[in-house]
Amino acid sequence: MTNKGTQIYKRLLTYTRSCRGRIIVSVIASLGVAGSDAAAAKLIQPFIDRLVVAGDVSLVKLVPIFVLGLATIKGVSRFIQEYYIKTAGQLVMQDIRNDLFAHSINLGMRYFSKISSGPLMSRILNDVNVIQASVAEVLVGILREGITLIALTGVAFYGDWKLTAMAFVVLPLAAWPASSIGKRIKRYTRSGQGAMGQLTKVLEQTFSGVKVIKAFGTEEREVDRFKDENRFYYRFLRKVIKYDAASSPVMEIMSSFGVAAVLWYGLHRVISGGMTQGELFSVIGAIMFMYTPAKRLSKMYNRIQQAIGAAERVFELLGQPRDIADEPGAEPLLVDHGKVSFDHVVFSYGEEPVLQDVSLEALPGEVVALVGPSGAGKSTIVALVNRFYDPQSGSILIDGQNIRQVTLSSLKASLAMVDQETFLFNDTIANNIRYGRPGASDEEVVEAARQAFADPFISLLPSGYETEIGDRGLRLSGGQRQRICIARAILRDAPILILDEATSALDTESEAMVQKALANLMENRTTFVIAHRLSTIMHADKIVVLDQGRVVEAGKHQELLDKGGLYKKLYDIQFRA
Ligand SMILES: Nc1ncnc2c1ncn2[C@@H]1O[C@H](COP(=O)(O)OP(=O)(O)O)[C@@H](O)[C@H]1O
Numbered sequence: 266m267t268n269k270g271t272q273i274y275k276r277l278l279t280y281t282r283s284c285r286g287r288i289i290v291s292v293i294a295s296l297g298v299a300g301s302d303a304a305a306a307k308l309i310q311p312f313i314d315r316l317v318v319a320g321d322v323s324l325v326k327l328v329p330i331f332v333l334g335l336a337t338i339k340g341v342s343r344f345i346q347e348y349y350i351k352t353a354g355q356l357v358m359q360d361i362r363n364d365l366f367a368h369s370i371n372l373g374m375r376y377f378s379k380i381s382s383g384p385l386m387s388r389i390l391n392d393v394n395v396i397q398a399s400v401a402e403v404l405v406g407i408l409r410e411g412i413t414l415i416a417l418t419g420v421a422f423y424g425d426w427k428l429t430a431m432a433f434v435v436l437p438l439a440a441w442p443a444s445s446i447g448k449r450i451k452r453y454t455r456s457g458q459g460a461m462g463q464l465t466k467v468l469e470q471t472f473s474g475v476k477v478i479k480a481f482g483t484e485e486r487e488v489d490r491f492k493d494e495n496r497f498y499y500r501f502l503r504k505v506i507k508y509d510a511a512s513s514p515v516m517e518i519m520s521s522f523g524v525a526a527v528l529w530y531g532l533h534r535v536i537s538g539g540m541t542q543g544e545l546f547s548v549i550g551a552i553m554f555m556y557t558p559a560k561r562l563s564k565m566y567n568r569i570q571q572a573i574g575a576a577e578r579v580f581e582l583l584g585q586p587r588d589i590a591d592e593p594g595a596e597p598l599l600v601d602h603g604k605v606s607f608d609h610v611v612f613s614y615g616e617e618p619v620l621q622d623v624s625l626e627a628l629p630g631e632v633v634a635l636v637g638p639s640g641a642g643k644s645t646i647v648a649l650v651n652r653f654y655d656p657q658s659g660s661i662l663i664d665g666q667n668i669r670q671v672t673l674s675s676l677k678a679s680l681a682m683v684d685q686e687t688f689l690f691n692d693t694i695a696n697n698i699r700y701g702r703p704g705a706s707d708e709e710v711v712e713a714a715r716q717a718f719a720d721p722f723i724s725l726l727p728s729g730y731e732t733e734i735g736d737r738g739l740r741l742s743g744g745q746r747q748r749i750c751i752a753r754a755i756l757r758d759a760p761i762l763i764l765d766e767a768t769s770a771l772d773t774e775s776e777a778m779v780q781k782a783l784a785n786l787m788e789n790r791t792t793f794v795i796a797h798r799l800s801t802i803m804h805a806d807k808i809v810v811l812d813q814g815r816v817v818e819a820g821k822h823q824e825l826l827d828k829g830g831l832y833k834k835l836y837d838i839q840f841r842a
Pocket residue numbers: 378614615619637638639640641642643644645646
């Protein structure tokens with residue numbers, strides 16, 4: 266195993282700390298399995314020499330007793346060993362899965378914008394399953410087969426060390442081809458897992474975009490695309506299967522050479538009087554008993570390689586630094602009035618600068634509208650307030666406190682956001698509204714819905730607030746979903762409100778209603794509002810106009826119109842129609 270592989274395996278083993286008891290029970294049971302095999306091999310000798318050769322018939326009645334007794338001891342030990350070690354393996358995987366989930370959910374948005382959910386899910390489900398299967402088998406194998414091998418080796422050497430030594434030189438030659446096969450398996454499993462992630466991605470895309478596919482009648486094309494990916498996946502699996510399947514036969518053929526040599530030499534030793542018949546059969550019995558454990562152990566190598574391949578990906582995810590986290594000594598944010606200021610903020614997602622030297626200020630209780638062409642950086646500004654990302658330079662202050670120096674939980678508690686992507690969980694409407702304040706009473710939920718003008722349509726649903734929202738909330742219209750999201754933000758009751766195209770999915774009539782609801786909501790709160798329709802932001806206290814990541818103008822509606830700059834241009838485009 267490579268150095269890196271050893272490290273990964275060691276790290277995997279650190280997870281076994283919590284289930285040491287189970288492992289110990291399993292080790293003890295392994296002794297039972299090994300002992301019964303070794304005893305069986307050892308007993309061959311007296312039975313052959315005294316019963317078969319010397320004809321002591323009084324031993325006959327002992328044969329069934331020994332056979333049954335040893336089989337029972339071995340069976341019970343095997344059960345105990347396997348049960349405890351496999352449950353230990355599952356507990357370990359449970360821990361790893363929990364760690365993975367907790368770690369990934371805490372990663373910054375930068376990570377999530379790089380990786381789609383398919384490969385991420387594949388790590389938490391598939392890769393962990395691969396590790397689980399291998400680790401369980403490896404633990405079972407190394408313990409039980411390893412101890413059995415040691416015990417049988419003892420019996421064989423005790424029987425005749427010359428024959429055994431010779432067998433030990435000849436037989437392990439079989440292990441060599443297995444190791445090169447193992448390397449290949451590792452390589453293809455890795456690519457196979459990647460291909461599986463790709464497959465998951467296609468599925469996810471297709472089913473979530475099923476409406477678009479139907480609308481454009483592109484089912485055939487999607488089927489072809491899926492077929493291509495599926496074929497790609499199969500190609501990797503085919504290689505894994507090939508090498509996995511070759512591993513046993515190659516071992517068997519190689520070992521038959523060894524068996525032939527051992528038999529030939531052993532018979533010569535008996536004929537020349539170097540050992541008794543009983544000893545020969547006992548040694549050969551012990552060596553034959555070694556075959557299954559040795560074969561299993563040889564497969565361990567492949568298994569370990571598979572586990573390392575999967576564990577590498579798992580630990581890579583666990584090793585992703587938490588870029589957005591509480592700084593040491595972070596204090597809770599104290600929101601006094603809710604003044605938000607950007608001070609020379611520079612930000613980029615990648616190479617290209619997205620915000621360049623942005624300074625702006627939202628005074629307590631003010632409504633600040635962010636306006637500008639699409640891609641200007643409006644959503645990015647509010648993402649920075651949320652600390653989805655940290656700026657490369659400059660700072661963002663809330664009531665004079667740098668948001669990087671306060672605790673994340675207190676920052677989030679002071680913000681409520683409604684955006685274009687009206688995501689709702691697969692849960693009841695009431696629980697969706699309650700998401701930002703789990704302790705809210707039913708009355709408070711209804712009140713929030715009422716203020717968001719969502720109550721009328723919710724009340725008409727057969728189960729009212731207890732209606733389950735289906736996968737991705739397909740049963741609700743865009744406007745209805747958006748009003749639920751607004752109710753969720755109202756109930757959150759945070760001092761700073763962010764509305765990013767929050768009314769874009771509404772028709773003009775319900776927009777008028779929701780606009781009234783939002784007016785209620787905005788009262789006494791510092792609000793950032795981004796809206797495409799300029800009619801909805803005309804009355805803002807301050808309008809900040811952005812273009813290509815820079816603030817190009819700021820002021821009130823009339824001032825900006827009089828100025829005749831970009832705002833006037835955008836205004837003219839919208840109202841000429
Ligand atoms: N997650 C992201 N990763 C990389 N680039 C992004 C990401 N989100 C936005 N951008 C880019 O940043 C720029 C500003 O985007 P955004 O703030 O969403 O604009 P707006 O909301 O004004 O339409 C655009 O060029 C966009 O392509």
